[in-house]
Amino acid sequence: MSPSRNDKDISVTPAPGGPLALSLTPRLAQFASVARHEHVTRAAHELGIPQSSLSRALARLEEDLGVALFARHGRTLSLTPAGRTFLASAERALAAVEQAAEAVRSDADPATGKVAFGFLHTLGWETVPELLRAFRADHPRVRFALVQNYGDAMLERLRAGELDLCLTSPIPDAPDLVTRRLDEQRLRLVVPDDHRLAGRKRVRLAEAAEESFVTFEPGYGMRKILETLCAEAGFTPRIAFEGEEAETIRGLVAAGLGVALLPPPVFPRPGVRELTVTAPRAVREIGLAWQAGRPDSPPVAAFKKFLLGRRGQLLRAEPAHPTPPPPTLEDT
Template sequence: MQGRNRKDIPERLRSAAAPTAPEAAELGPDSWALTLAPRLAQFAAVARHEHVTRAAHELGMPQPTLSRALVRLEQDLGVALFARHGRTLSLTPAGRAFRTAAERALTDLERATDEVRADADPAAGKVAFGFLHTLGSETVPGLLRGFRADHPGIRFQLVQNYGEAMIERLRAGDLDLCLTSPVPDYPDLVARRLDEQKLRLVVPDDHRLAGRKRIRLAEAAGELFVTLEPGYGLRRITDALCTEAGFTPRIAFEGEEAETLRGLVAAGLGVALLPPPAVPRPGVAELTVTAPRAVREIGVAWLDGRVDTPPVTAFKKFLLSRRGALLP
């Protein structure tokens, strides 16, 4: 707290127009915070100078106004914070304890202010960006490389998860944007389709179908499937495509990550509908599905009505400019 001057203190904290204790009590369980917050800087300045006139000069407010604010603060708390000695003051034991808490609160407020201002900086701010695990090895790194060519200072908080979990984090304010599939359709979200990705039927390399290049999904009706767990977008797509092909898949294993499923297929434990791998995996054959049309749409989503910071606006504009060219 040493060295704090008037320009460091937010105007709201310098103001003496705080609610009285009875007024704040009507505002609910946070009443004391509402009552005390505007007065912390005033109290801290007087405590530091032990002189109302010098503190008022630092704060840029009339000395009588500051004096009245201190008296009202003591009345609201029901304790004496200062002992008066003519024109000077000294802290009481209660005042010393309160000063420690006030300075800590003001320091925390300044730190939080610095952080949120830094995150919103157009040139060096932060974007909290979520995406599917299957987009993490190749698609997202390529996107970030392209974006940072023109915005080298912008920072990213990257979150990999499945679609519904990312949507909940959007709603909670933990994410600014997310890439997901299927493209969500909820009234509280805005979503834009960016691209689509072909899905393949992945079978063990010694499977009876491994020599084929193309297959109708109905031909795999008798196979055991390995899939993602319920709630994952790719699982919903798999179930829907199998239904369209005229059968309900028999599930042998459920997992949380596409490459784990590929490993299960390579071990001969079933077949799977999966997007192409970043790097070909030995032990499997990947067949083009000719019917039904086996694709998954990839989209970007954000919370409707949320005010974007300049870095988020820039990255959102970049993603939308990649429609039809998102995937490598």
């Protein structure tokens, strides 16, 4: 009988740490100590356990493995060839556990620990470097693992435990995440400097209904905001080009390939005009997100407190008109 289209082949990869590994792991340090001392009594003293308990543990270990690990010579022991082979792997495993323990202790250290922090591309030029500079003034040795990505991808990494905190927009509403609004940022309609609207300071978004838009790819927060604001203005944007980075999009606008809705630039861009959108209210909220129920290490808790303390002060002050229109044209 041939399988139906709904049938699926399922392959199962054994999880690390099967029954034998779970049985052997607690006894690796005991075995290594006896191998080092070649004497059960001295090893038992080092480990702080009764000699009889250690002897029983070694006998059970050899029984589980099915091989003799030690040759007995009265009160002393020596490793068999199988014992030497097993000792090499046991010492590597114990060293790996010690390194892992040291790594997690180091990452949680209040003074020198690590924070895995994600943020949007559009916050990477100035906002995030300034935040880190200000935080490290009081926490100079805290380390950061920085991830710059678009919103949906960052939230996936947050849920996977790869990030401790992230700055994102729009602010997600999800039961598995905790979010706090930190600030908002005015958005501009960016047009080529020879565009029919280039002489204006302010426009309604509906006035761009017939334009082609250059915008971000699906999944980016700014793409969702554009579509939402255009729907409020009564139209669906016609997408001409999609990109991943705000300044690239500005460059495409300067080349005459469309208009764009973007946050203010860090530096004025030649070839474009940045117009205030009066209706609908064109802003994006910037929020801080973290995984619900996940305990914070001391450095993460300190950085979270620092960010929450900067509500309403996260973003730099915007220039009134980064690229002012020609003074001879009437503002309408």
